Amino acid sequence: MNEDxxxxxxxxxxxxxxxxxxxxxxxxVELFKELVENDGFLFxxxxxxxxxxxxxxxxxxxxxxxxKFLKYYSPSYEDAIINSLxxxxxxDVTDTMLEKLENGTDEEKIYASKYxxxxxxxLSFEYxxxxxxxxxxxxxxxxxxxxxxxNDREAYFEAIEKLKSNDDFEKLAAVKFLTAYGEKDAVxxxxxxxxxxxxxxxxxxEIPYLVSIFELLDKNYTDGLIVLNNxxxxxxxxFPLSTxxxxxxxxxxxxxxxxxxxxxxxxxxxxxxxKFEILTENxxxxxxxxxxxxxxxxxxxxxxxxxxxxxxxxxxxxxLNENSPFVYTALDFATDVMAVKELLxxxxxxxxxxxAEVLKSLNSFDETAKTVALLKVTDINIKAIIRAL
Numbered sequence: 001m002n003e004d005x006x007x008x009x010x011x012x013x014x015x016x017x018x019x020x021x022x023x024x025x026x027x028x029v030e031l032f033k034e035l036v037e038n039d040g041f042l043f044x045x046x047x048x049x050x051x052x053x054x055x056x057x058x059x060x061x062x063x064x065x066x067x068k069f070l071k072y073y074s075p076s077y078e079d080a081i082i083n084s085l086x087x088x089x090x091x092d093v094t095d096t097m098l099e100k101l102e103n104g105t106d107e108e109k110i111y112a113s114k115y116x117x118x119x120x121x122x123l124s125f126e127y128x129x130x131x132x133x134x135x136x137x138x139x140x141x142x143x144x145x146x147x148x149x150x151n152d153r154e155a156y157f158e159a160i161e162k163l164k165s166n167d168d169f170e171k172l173a174a175v176k177f178l179t180a181y182g183e184k185d186a187v188x189x190x191x192x193x194x195x196x197x198x199x200x201x202x203x204x205x206e207i208p209y210l211v212s213i214f215e216l217l218d219k220n221y222t223d224g225l226i227v228l229n230n231x232x233x234x235x236x237x238x239f240p241l242s243t244x245x246x247x248x249x250x251x252x253x254x255x256x257x258x259x260x261x262x263x264x265x266x267x268x269x270x271x272x273x274x275k276f277e278i279l280t281e282n283x284x285x286x287x288x289x290x291x292x293x294x295x296x297x298x299x300x301x302x303x304x305x306x307x308x309x310x311x312x313x314x315x316x317x318x319x320l321n322e323n324s325p326f327v328y329t330a331l332d333f334a335t336d337v338m339a340v341k342e343l344l345x346x347x348x349x350x351x352x353x354x355x356a357e358v359l360k361s362l363n364s365f366d367e368t369a370k371t372v373a374l375l376k377v378t379d380i381n382i383k384a385i386i387r388a389l
Contacts, residue, residue, distance in 0.1 A: 004031050009042060009050050016050075020057040027065035029072075036074040051080040058084040067096055073107035075138065078114055086118045094119055101127045110138045117146035129155055133173050140173075144180035156181055163193040172202050179206045187211055191223050194230070195325070204230030205239050213252050222264060226325050228252065229268045232275050236285045242293045250300050257307055263318035267326045269304065270312045270333050276301040322346040328354055337364045344372045353382050360389045 008019035008031070023031055035050065042050075054077060058066065066081050085093055094115075101112035101124055109131060116124040124146070132143040132155065147155045159181070162174035171193050178186040187210060194203040204227045207216070213231075217224030231239070231247055244250070253272060256265055279285045280301050286294050317339045319330035327343070331354055334340050340362070343355040356373050359365040370386065377383050 002031075002034065004028070005034050005038065008035065008053065009046050016053050017057075020050075020053040023054065024057040024062050024065055027062075027068045029068050032069045032077075033072045036072040036077070039074050039076055047076040051077050055080040055084055058087075060088055063088040064093065067093070070100060070108045070111045071105060073110050073138065078111065082111060082114045082118070085115060089115075089119055094121055098123055098127075101131075106134075106136045106139055110136070110142055113139060113142035113146050117142065117149040120150045125150065125152060128152075132177055137176070140176065141180040144177045145182070148181040148183070156183060156186075160186060160189055163189050168197050168199045171197055172199050172206075175203050175206045179210045182210065184211055187216075191227070195226070201230045201234035201238050204228075205234055205243070208247050213247060214255070217252075217255075222325065225264050225268050229271060229326065229329060232268070232272050235275060236279050241279065241285060241289050241297055244293065244296050244300065250296065250303060253300060253303055257303070263315035264324075264326055266312040266315035267319050267330050267333070269307060270309070270316070271329050272300075273304045273307065273309065273312075274332075276304055322348055322351055327351065331355065331358045334358060335362070337362055340364075341369060341372075344369060345376065347376075349377050349379050349382050352376055353385060356386050356389055365389055 004019055004022070007015035008023065010016055022028060039047070063084055066085055069077075069081060085097070097112045097115045097119075098121065100108040101116065104112060109127075112124075113128060113131065116128060128143045128146050128150075129152075131139050132147060134140045134143070144155075156178070159174045159177045162170055162177075165171050165174070175190050175193060178190060187207070190203065190207060190210070194200050194207070197203055207227050208231075213224060213228055216227055231243075231249075235241065235243070253269070256269060260266060260269065276297065279297055286297065289297075313333060313335070316330050316333050317336055319326045320334060320336075320339045320343060321327060322343065324330065328351070331340065331343070337359070340355060340358055341364075344352055344359075346352055346355070352373050356365055356369070359369055370389070373386050374383060377386065
């Protein structure tokens with residue numbers, strides 16, 4: 001870290017005010033580049049302070065110098081740059097940002113799309129729609145947010161239609177668009193897409209950025225639990241553990257534990273207990289996490305460990321039916337062989353396979369059970385797996 005960067009991010013007021021003014025007035029593009037490259041090494045509060053220092057250094061004579069920084073993107077300094085450009089925006093800046101949105105690098109397009117969430121230039125709409133499904137999540141998110149700010153309902157309804165796609169990746173892209181768009185009325189359609197997708201965990205992880213798990217539980221308890229259960233399944237695999245804060249999982253579990261008296265809640269809490277045991281017993285999950293995340297995960301584990309597992313397990317059989325949205329989770333905790341065997345009569349071939357695997361783990365997949373399973377299954381791949389059990 002060079003001396004100028006130390007001053008810019010340091011504690012000495014004279015040093016950081018001078019460094020911030022020099023950064024913007026020159027403009028010192030190399031220093032800004034280094035600042036962005038050090039994103040991962042600076043504490044959040046340092047980055048927040050630095051962003052404010054940069055914004056404070058901008059005035060009506062030097063604001064256009066910020067355009068030189070657009071090739072280096074960081075979410076930490078995005079607001080400081082865009083707020084300043086918007087504050088002094090004129091036709092020249094808007095034309096430049098439009099050109100960046102059309103022909104710039106991804107980094108420049110991200111900044112430009114954010115700019116047009118404040119400056120509603122109709123000429124930007126075409127490009128905002130074009131990049132709203134970009135593989136770059138910062139760009140797609142900013143474009144969707146900008147279209148929402150411009151009240152572009154056509155883009156919204158196009159995303160709603162994409163939720164009905166047979167392509168799970170297209171479904172997930174539509175969910176991410178709608179989450180960034182911020183329209184809560186889309187929640188029911190998103191929930192429907194989640195329930196009919198092989199990427200249900202991925203979709204579930206987006207939903208709390210639109211409506212909280214608390215809101216979901218209050219509106220439809222079962223749907224809220226389905227979202228929560230999918231998030232539990234994806235923790236550490238699909239979602240980084242730091243998302244326990246985003247999803248407010250400690251508070252959610254605390255509420256569930258204090259209020260549950262039903263089989264659905266019991267099965268979800270059982271799933272959470274097992275998941276947090278796995279997350280904390282294996283260093284590979286927590287090794288790269290910061291101290292706050294590690295502490296929160298341990299706190300959640302202690303909270304869940306306060307619930308007697310046997311008190312939860314007595315509810316499991318109530319979810320061992322093919323119409324339960326928690327049947328697959330319940331099977332992971334099932335010990336009643338006769339109740340499990342009933343699921344071999346299911347109309348779902350994937351459920352029959354899961355049931356056969358559970359019976360095998362319980363040393364109860366005898367020839368009679370195998371015959372019953374094979375009679376119901378027509379998929380040759382599932383048949384082969386069952387025969388091999």
